[in-house]
Amino acid sequence: MSYTIWFSDFRPEHTGLLGGKCASLxxxxxxxxxxxxxxxxxxDAYRFVHANPEVAxxxxxxxxxxxxxxLGKLAAVSLELRQLVEAVPVPAEVEDSVRAGYAALGEMxxxxxxxxxxxxxxxxxxxxxxxxxxxxxxxxxxxxxEAVLSMVRRCWSSLFTERAIAYRAEMRYPHDAVQMCVAxxxxxxxxxxxxxxxxxxxxxxxxxxxxDSSWGFGEAVVAGEVTPDNFLVDKVLYEITRRQVxxxxxxxxxGGTGVERVAITDGRRDQPSLTDEEIRxxxxxxxxxxxxxxxxxxxEWAIDLDLPDDSNVLLLQSRPETxxxxxxxxxxxxxxxxxxxxxxxxxxxxxxxxxxx
Amino acid sequence: xxxxxxxxxxxxxxxxxAEGWTDLYxxxxxxxxxxxxxxxxxxxxxxxxxxxxxxTPWDATFYEYAIASLSQYNTRHYIIPPAMGIDYxxxxxxxxxxxxxxxDPAEIGSRVPEFMERAGHxxxxxxxxxxxxxxxxxxxxxxxxxVQVEPLPDREPLEVxxxxxxxxxxxxxxxxxxxxxxLGLKLWQYHFEFLNLxxxxxxxFFGFCKQAWPNIPDLAIAKMVAGVDVDLFxxxxxxxxxxxxxxxxxxxxxxxxxxxxxVVDEALQGSDEGRQxxxxxxESAEPWFNFSSGSGFYHSDHIxxxxxxxxxxxxxxxxxxxxxxxxxxxxxxxxxxxRDRIVLEYAxxxxxxxDRSTFEQKLGLARTVFPYVENHNFYVEHWxxxxxxRKMRALGGVLxxxxxxxxxxxxFFLKRNEVPDALWDMYSSxxxxxxxxxxxxxxxxxxxxxxxxSALEKWSPPPALGxxxxxxxxxxxxxxxGITSESVAGWLGGADDESGDLKGMAASPGVVEGLAxxxxxxxEIGEVxxxxxxxxxxxxxxxxxxxxxxxxxxxxxxxxxxHAAIVCREYGLPAVTGTAFGTKRIKTGQRLRVDGSxxxxxxxxx
Numbered sequence: 001m002s003y004t005i006w007f008s009d010f011r012p013e014h015t016g017l018l019g020g021k022c023a024s025l026x027x028x029x030x031x032x033x034x035x036x037x038x039x040x041x042x043x044d045a046y047r048f049v050h051a052n053p054e055v056a057x058x059x060x061x062x063x064x065x066x067x068x069x070x071l072g073k074l075a076a077v078s079l080e081l082r083q084l085v086e087a088v089p090v091p092a093e094v095e096d097s098v099r100a101g102y103a104a105l106g107e108m109x110x111x112x113x114x115x116x117x118x119x120x121x122x123x124x125x126x127x128x129x130x131x132x133x134x135x136x137x138x139x140x141x142x143x144x145x146e147a148v149l150s151m152v153r154r155c156w157s158s159l160f161t162e163r164a165i166a167y168r169a170e171m172r173y174p175h176d177a178v179q180m181c182v183a184x185x186x187x188x189x190x191x192x193x194x195x196x197x198x199x200x201x202x203x204x205x206x207x208x209x210x211x212d213s214s215w216g217f218g219e220a221v222v223a224g225e226v227t228p229d230n231f232l233v234d235k236v237l238y239e240i241t242r243r244q245v246x247x248x249x250x251x252x253x254x255g256g257t258g259v260e261r262v263a264i265t266d267g268r269r270d271q272p273s274l275t276d277e278e279i280r281x282x283x284x285x286x287x288x289x290x291x292x293x294x295x296x297x298x299x300e301w302a303i304d305l306d307l308p309d310d311s312n313v314l315l316l317q318s319r320p321e322t323x324x325x326x327x328x329x330x331x332x333x334x335x336x337x338x339x340x341x342x343x344x345x346x347x348x349x350x351x352x353x354x355x356x357x
Numbered sequence: 358x359x360x361x362x363x364x365x366x367x368x369x370x371x372x373x374x375a376e377g378w379t380d381l382y383x384x385x386x387x388x389x390x391x392x393x394x395x396x397x398x399x400x401x402x403x404x405x406x407x408x409x410x411x412x413t414p415w416d417a418t419f420y421e422y423a424i425a426s427l428s429q430y431n432t433r434h435y436i437i438p439p440a441m442g443i444d445y446x447x448x449x450x451x452x453x454x455x456x457x458x459x460x461d462p463a464e465i466g467s468r469v470p471e472f473m474e475r476a477g478h479x480x481x482x483x484x485x486x487x488x489x490x491x492x493x494x495x496x497x498x499x500x501x502x503x504v505q506v507e508p509l510p511d512r513e514p515l516e517v518x519x520x521x522x523x524x525x526x527x528x529x530x531x532x533x534x535x536x537x538x539x540l541g542l543k544l545w546q547y548h549f550e551f552l553n554l555x556x557x558x559x560x561x562f563f564g565f566c567k568q569a570w571p572n573i574p575d576l577a578i579a580k581m582v583a584g585v586d587v588d589l590f591x592x593x594x595x596x597x598x599x600x601x602x603x604x605x606x607x608x609x610x611x612x613x614x615x616x617x618x619x620v621v622d623e624a625l626q627g628s629d630e631g632r633q634x635x636x637x638x639x640e641s642a643e644p645w646f647n648f649s650s651g652s653g654f655y656h657s658d659h660i661x662x663x664x665x666x667x668x669x670x671x672x673x674x675x676x677x678x679x680x681x682x683x684x685x686x687x688x689x690x691x692x693x694x695x696r697d698r699i700v701l702e703y704a705x706x707x708x709x710x711x712d713r714s715t716f717e718q719k720l721g722l723a724r725t726v727f728p729y730v731e732n733h734n735f736y737v738e739h740w741x742x743x744x745x746x747r748k749m750r751a752l753g754g755v756l757x758x759x760x761x762x763x764x765x766x767x768x769f770f771l772k773r774n775e776v777p778d779a780l781w782d783m784y785s786s787x788x789x790x791x792x793x794x795x796x797x798x799x800x801x802x803x804x805x806x807x808x809x810x811s812a813l814e815k816w817s818p819p820p821a822l823g824x825x826x827x828x829x830x831x832x833x834x835x836x837x838x839g840i841t842s843e844s845v846a847g848w849l850g851g852a853d854d855e856s857g858d859l860k861g862m863a864a865s866p867g868v869v870e871g872l873a874x875x876x877x878x879x880x881e882i883g884e885v886x887x888x889x890x891x892x893x894x895x896x897x898x899x900x901x902x903x904x905x906x907x908x909x910x911x912x913x914x915x916x917x918x919x920h921a922a923i924v925c926r927e928y929g930l931p932a933v934t935g936t937a938f939g940t941k942r943i944k945t946g947q948r949l950r951v952d953g954s955x956x957x958x959x960x961x962x963x
Contacts, residue, residue: 200572206706207570236702237577239866239954276868338561338722339473339480345561347439347465 003045003097007038007185017042019121019181020132024318031292033315034285037108038116038185039101041094041152043123046180048090049156056176058084063165063175074162081160086153098152098184099145105186113143115187118151120158126177135164136180140217140259141187148184155182188314189254192273193218193302194228196282197321198235198290204324206296208241209233209283213273216251217259218300218316225261226250229273233283240279245272278303281313289318296321361849363821365397366448374812375449381414381806382447383772386421401446401453401822402840405914407652409894410878411450411813414806415749415769415776418541419654419742420445420452426545427833428457430553435479436471437553440833450813453822456834479554483725487551490729494547494736498644501540501744504533506751508758509787527784530755534776537748544745548737555726556836562723565716569707574954576866576926581700582723583923585692588732590927592648592661593902595641596668597685600675602637606630609676618665644740650879651897653738656750656769659879660743670883671902678905687927731923752776759783760796762803770803770810820848820937839915839935848937859943861936862915863956864922869931870961871908873947875940890951892943896924904928909951911939911958925953933958 005014010026018026022040029035049055062077106112120136137158139151158164159180168175194213199206212221212228220226226249232242247270252259274282282301289297300316307314366388371378379387388396408420428442441457459465479486509526517525559582566578603609608630611621625631642662650667651658661668675685700720707713753768761779762768771779779795786793829835829842839862847860874889876882885891885903892911904910910925915934925932931953933939939958943949948961 203571205571205573206708207573207703232572234572234574234577235706236699237574237580237866239574239577241572241574241954243955338558338718339477341565341719342476342480342557342561343438343469343472345564346437346557 002042003094004039004041004101006101007035007040014042016123016125017044017181019043019123019179020319021119021121021317022181022183023121025183025185028289028292028315028318031288033288033292034311034313035315036186036188037105038183039105040121041098041101041182041184043179043181045090045094045097045152046156046182048094049085049088050176050179052088055081055084055088059176066165066169074165078160078162078165082154082157085157085160095149098149101184102145102148105184109186115141115143115189116148117183117185117187118142118148118155119183119185120155121181121183122159122178123181124173124178126174132164132167132178135161135167137161140219141254152182152184156180188302188316189305190217190302191305191312192216192278193300193316194221194273196286196299196301198286198296198299199321199324200232201323207235209235209286211274211279211282211286213282214248214251215264215268215273216253218302219252219259220248220250220261222300231274231279233279235283235287238280238283240276243272245270248273274303277309278313285313285315289315293318293320296325298322361825363400363823363825363848364819366401366446366453366822367393367397369448369819372449372812372816375809375816377805378449378809378813381450381770381772381809382412382417383421383774386417386445386447388446388448396446397823399444399455399823400826400845401455402834402838403818403820403822403914404452404454404838405818405820405894406838407654408452409652409914410655411810411816412447412452413656413769413810414772416655417447418538418773419545420447422542422545423548423654424454426542426549427553429546430549435475435554436468437557438465438468438472443833448822449816449818450810451816451818453818454838455823476554476557479551480558480722480726487729490547490551491736494544494741497540497544497547498736498741498744501537501741501748504536504540504748505529506533506748506755508755509784525788527787530752531777531780531784533748534752534780537745537752538773541745544737544741548733551726551729552733553833555730556833558722558726559730560836562719565719566703569712569716570703573703574863574866576864576922577699577703579923579926580696581703581720582727583696583926584724584728584731585689585696587728588735589923590687591735592645594687595645596671596902597675599634599638599641600672600679600685602634603672603676604679606634608634609673609680612669612673612676618669621669647740647743648735649739649743649897650882650900652895653734653742653897656746656766660746662743663747667879674902674905756780756783756795756799759787759793761793761799763800767799767803770806771799817941821845825849844935844937857960859911859933859936859939859958861911861933861939861956861958862922863952863954864915864934865910865925865930865932866954867909867929867931868950868952868954869908870948870950873911873943873945873949874907875943875945877940890949892939892949894940900924904930909949909953910934911936911943911949911951913937913939913941 002017005018007026007029010023010030014026015023018040025035025038058081062081066077105116106114118139120138122132122136137155139154142148142151159178165175192213192215194211195218197210200208200210211231211233213231214221214226214228221228227246228248229246230244231240233240248264249269250261251264252261255262285301286297286299289299297318298321299318302314302316304312304314412420424443424445431437432441439459441459444455444457446453459468507526507530509530513525562582563578566573603612608625611624622635625635646661646668648661649658659667678685704713704716707716749768750765753762753765756762756768756779757765761783768776779799782793782795825845829840829845834840871888871890873892874885875892876884877894879897882900882903885906887906889907890909890911891907894913895915896910896912904924905928907930909931912934913936915922922932922934931951933951933953933956936958943960950959950961
């Protein structure tokens with residue numbers, strides 16, 4: 001049994017044990033991309049929850065004929081199931097394996113209590129195409145082995161948050177077909193963070209990388225709580241062809257009790273959250289992910305405050321872009337013999353474009 | 358947009374002191390009540406790319422020759438389907454152009470087969486025809502050099518009589534002037550033999566790229582097509598070669614001390630090394646220093662070979678840089694490798710192999726036509742014009758000798774069709790042996806015209822006149838002059854743009870800040886200090902040596918393919934071209950941010 005697998009030890013046959021997010025972190029780490037170090041607590045560990053008869057019975061009895069529209073009942077059911085999952089006993093080997101992993105991370109970071117992010121990575125053999133993006137929990141800035149273990153359990157139980165239950169009901173997925181793997185990853189301390197698409201989401205132009213960026217942790221961008229700065233960059237020349245700097249009202253940053261949302265009141269609010277050099281570094285990172293996967297990507301990135309300037313852009317996640325990539329792509333006109341094409345060029349108002357530099 | 362209009366040429370008051378200015382230009386080139394209805398309906402933009410300053414009467418010659426020749430190829434040679442020629446006028450000494458379209462779609466369609474046959478012949482045989490062009494243009498320049506301009510002799514040489522020639526020097530001189538005009542017009546016909554088609558092929562590739570990658574920067578397309586080793590950079594390369602030789606021979610102190618060129622030459626004549634250097638100079642100078650420090654369209658533009666203080670000054674800068682260990686060489690291999698990388702990476706982004714093969718085919722044609730686009734400028738505006746200006750000055754010298762003019766350059770204050778009258782007057786009095794009227798007639802008239810031109814020079818021409826177009830589609834207008842629907846809209850917004858930013862073409866990428874240096878003519882180049890941002894009506898390629906001093910360039914006029922944009926990209930400097938108001942709004946010493954990637958210029962303090 002492999003209760004934990006380091007991202008750096010990832011092999012494709014591990015995918016079933018890891019779920020989409022952890023497999024992706026493993027793939028990127030092995031490909032040499034700058035992913036914060038960490039390990040996955042595999043579905044072999046979650047098996048003890050899944051196979052627990054008390055849990056199985058509760059799922060059946062509480063969710064068997066459940067009406068997700070009944071919001072009052074949903075909250076109570078969710079609470080009951082989560083408490084049950086978090087209390088399931090697991091063998092000492094599982095806990096020891098997580099403690100050992102955490103200790104090894106501590107050695108890597110020269111910090112006995114390194115801050116980590118604990119993230120859900122759901123998977124289902126029965127539902128290979130299911131996307132669970134955003135349905136389950138992530139815990140930031142977790143410190144100490146016992147806290148990590150506790151958050152791993154909370155990730156497991158996040159299969160039964162109200163929104164996860166409602167989502168499965170909506171998608172008509174069975175409630176017991178999903179397994180949970182958990183990523184334990186060194187926490188980034190981001191100066192700024194956000195997402196990047198390796199195409200222009202407004203017109204599908206594959207020569208561009210589109211970046212949304214804001215101060216602090218990327219959660220503000222991902223959750224849409226701020227209007228991020230937006231940059232469009234040409235992939236080949238690395239020219240920034242559009243920059244829209246927004247007023248960023250909030251940021252998530254480390255406070256006394258962990259990560260908290262605070263209003264930005266200083267001058268940074270209206271300042272660009274990335275320098276031109278950082279923008280280009282994010283583009284290089286996104287390009288690497290795209291080239292590695294061979295298709296347009298949607299990546300999450302962060303700029304770490306602790307790392308040196310030349311290696312502080314970190315890749316947190318990379319997923320295939322799904323909107324434009326599914327459309328048949330071909331350069332529509334201007335094929336055929338060159339003279340007809342020149343005539344078409346001269347007579348069409350195509351070139352009546354503005355400046356685009 | 359259609360509700361707002363640019364000023365009517367008929368409503369703009371005559372600049373102070375310029376009363377009578379229409380006497381200076383052809384009756385057919387000025388706005389007039391006779392054609393008012395048509396002229397007021399049209400859209401006119403000021404061509405500051407080629408004619409940034411007020412023209413003197415004779416200088417309007419090449420303006421008229423150039424635009425008529427351009428037009429002739431569209432209308433009568435290649436039958437460009439959607440475009441007739443470009444109409445042209447002079448308003449208060451400045452050049453205004455108006456593209457004439459073919460409005461009827463059926464007519465556009467009917468022009469297509471002819472265009473395909475005619476243009477197709479050129480595209481299919483481009484390399485042979487271009488090789489032939491290079492021979493034709495050299496032969497033409499040779500013919501220009503052969504034009505004889507001599508003062509009229511007191512008596513015809515004896516052999517005129519003994520050989521029974523039967524004609525005299527007066528006729529020969531008048532023939533020479535006509536020859537200058539004919540060769541000049543021929544030059545401009547040659548110029549447009551290829552240019553319109555070259556731009557059409559380039560635009561086709563451009564259009565493909567814009568379709569494949571809607572947001573691709575224009576300069577990425579330019580970089581894929583641009584030649585690495587083009588004649589336009591050759592004069593600058595020759596300067597560097599001479600600077601290296603000067604350092605190698607230990608002669609560089611002659612150039613760094615910036616003495617007068619004849620004093621420098623005298624000192625160089627005194628040593629073997631000096632004579633060796635002068636021999637190398639002579640070899641570079643013909644033809645490469647037949648290079649104008651302006652657009653080449655003004656008699657007052659300084660030509661390197663005649664104003665050696667300019668190239669000697671540049672050589673001085675280069676020798677100093679060499680002494681400081683700067684490598685002056687352009688890294689050709691790196692530039693080539695970068696060009697290959699750009700092409701390969703964009704090609705990889707195409708969705709299919711079909712698209713890739715179309716891309717390669719179009720790129721191939723664009724690269725076939727591009728050497729002409731890049732190189733013709735040296736042969737025409739620089740080399741040929743230099744020769745023609747010299748011949749005209751010689752003719753001016755003859756008229757000075759007979760008291761018609763106070764100085765050689767006064768000849769450029771005569772209209773081209775007044776010169777035969779003056780020559781006739783001079784010839785006739787020489788033939789008759791009685792006084793000519795010219796010495797009494799021309800000097801005061803030229804004095805009057807100089808006053809007028811000086812008043813016109815102080816006038817700021819608006820960027821456009823008349824009715825703005827709904828949309829700018831004429832391909833050459835966009836390509837050569839950088840005029841787009843957006844720039845027209847920007848001009849209509851005029852000087853009251855809210856952000857206060859100047860907008861223009863993103864002609865060369867990068868963002869820098871620095872102090873502005875506004876200069877209006879090549880004569881002011883010397884004022885530019887290290888690290889400043891050059892702001893000028895336009896920048897000519899012959900200014901290349903100062904591009905090593907400056908941080909960025911802002912011009913009033915010009916598009917992505919203006920010569921200035923090409924040189925700025927070559928030197929890796931941010932450039933914003935076609936801002937229309939740059940030299941008017943920016944003052945020397947102001948702090949600027951130039952964003953060559955987005956085409957904006959911000960004045961950071963006032």
